[in-house]
Amino acid sequence: MPKxxxxxxxxxxxxxxxxxxxxxxxxxVNILESPNGQDxxxxxxGGGIDVVLSDWNMPIMDGITLVREIRKCDPAKLAxxxxxxxxxxxxxxxxxxxxxxxxxxxxxxxxxRFKEKLSKVLA
Amino acid sequence: MSSINPARPPAxxxxxxxxxxxxxxxxINFFIEAVVSTFSTMVGxxxxxEKVMLKTEGDENFGVSGIIGLAGExxxxxxxxxxxxxxxxxxxKFTGAAYQTLTSDVIDGVGELTNIIAGDAKNRLRTKGYSFxxxxxxxxxxxxxxxxxxxxxxxxxxxxxxxxxxxxLEVCLRKG
Numbered sequence: 001m002p003k004x005x006x007x008x009x010x011x012x013x014x015x016x017x018x019x020x021x022x023x024x025x026x027x028x029v030n031i032l033e034s035p036n037g038q039d040x041x042x043x044x045x046g047g048g049i050d051v052v053l054s055d056w057n058m059p060i061m062d063g064i065t066l067v068r069e070i071r072k073c074d075p076a077k078l079a080x081x082x083x084x085x086x087x088x089x090x091x092x093x094x095x096x097x098x099x100x101x102x103x104x105x106x107x108x109x110x111x112x113r114f115k116e117k118l119s120k121v122l123a
Numbered sequence: 124m125s126s127i128n129p130a131r132p133p134a135x136x137x138x139x140x141x142x143x144x145x146x147x148x149x150x151i152n153f154f155i156e157a158v159v160s161t162f163s164t165m166v167g168x169x170x171x172x173e174k175v176m177l178k179t180e181g182d183e184n185f186g187v188s189g190i191i192g193l194a195g196e197x198x199x200x201x202x203x204x205x206x207x208x209x210x211x212x213x214x215x216k217f218t219g220a221a222y223q224t225l226t227s228d229v230i231d232g233v234g235e236l237t238n239i240i241a242g243d244a245k246n247r248l249r250t251k252g253y254s255f256x257x258x259x260x261x262x263x264x265x266x267x268x269x270x271x272x273x274x275x276x277x278x279x280x281x282x283x284x285x286x287x288x289x290x291x292l293e294v295c296l297r298k299g
Binding site for chain 1 (some may be wrong): 160161164165167217218219220228231232234238239242243245249266290
């Protein structure tokens with residue numbers, strides 16, 4: 001059964017790019033979209049989401065807050081969270097991992113790098 | 124945020140002499156690297172730097188320009204210019220879609236690429252001890268508009284060639 005991936009980014013264009021990379025990588029998944037962390041959290045609480053791909057900087061609720069909120073209702077870390085962001089400082093990566101993110105993908109990324117990160121998670 | 128400006132603007136007003144303030148060449152090199160990296164990874168084509176020149180006047184543009192403000196150690200702006208065909212080709216490769224006209228998706232795509240370039244340059248600059256913050260991108264699209272350098276702010280234009288068409292990057296910065 002295909003896994004369900006929630007793509008979270010305030011830029012509809014960037015969500016489109018992430019979805020294009022999922023499709024181009026041949027990864028068969030169900031895809032949901034959210035424009036901010038708050039909407040994503042509500043969708044996550046609705047159940048059935050296996051992987052969250054989230055931007056960091058977003059209005060209403062940012063990506064790092066989303067990670068913390070998801071881990072409050074998923075303390076066993078059953079869902080995989082991957083941050084996809086231009087923020088690449090070691091402090092930011094550490095902050096994301098401590099909050100509960102599993103992986104970190106810095107933009108710009110190659111299709112190969114994207115596939116490498118996602119194929120392990122979606123296998 | 125994006126806006127479309129189809130009207131022809133008035134002729135370029137007379138400008139003061141070129142600013143004498145120096146622009147740190149490191150800044151420019153990191154932005155050039157960021158353009159090449161962003162296009163080669165996310166668009167699948169590596170642009171080649173063709174020309175670097177000082178910008179002293181407003182140039183007439185034709186297509187789409189992504190503009191992003193910078194603050195911190197130096198303050199100013201970065202502008203990514205693509206003509207209409209290049210913008211359609213580039214955003215088509217970026218999203219995996221085909222665009223026959225200059226749609227809102229194409230305009231948004233140029234804004235997103237500008238954002239990624241600025242973020243990548245910011246990260247590269249940080250590793251060398253330069254600290255910058257970047258703003259939110261704005262995009263202008265239309266015909267015969269001009270991007271004017273701010274008086275007193277050194278501005279360099281880097282022109283690139285690529286299989287998807289020509290593009291240019293303007294980096295205008297002064298010490299913050």
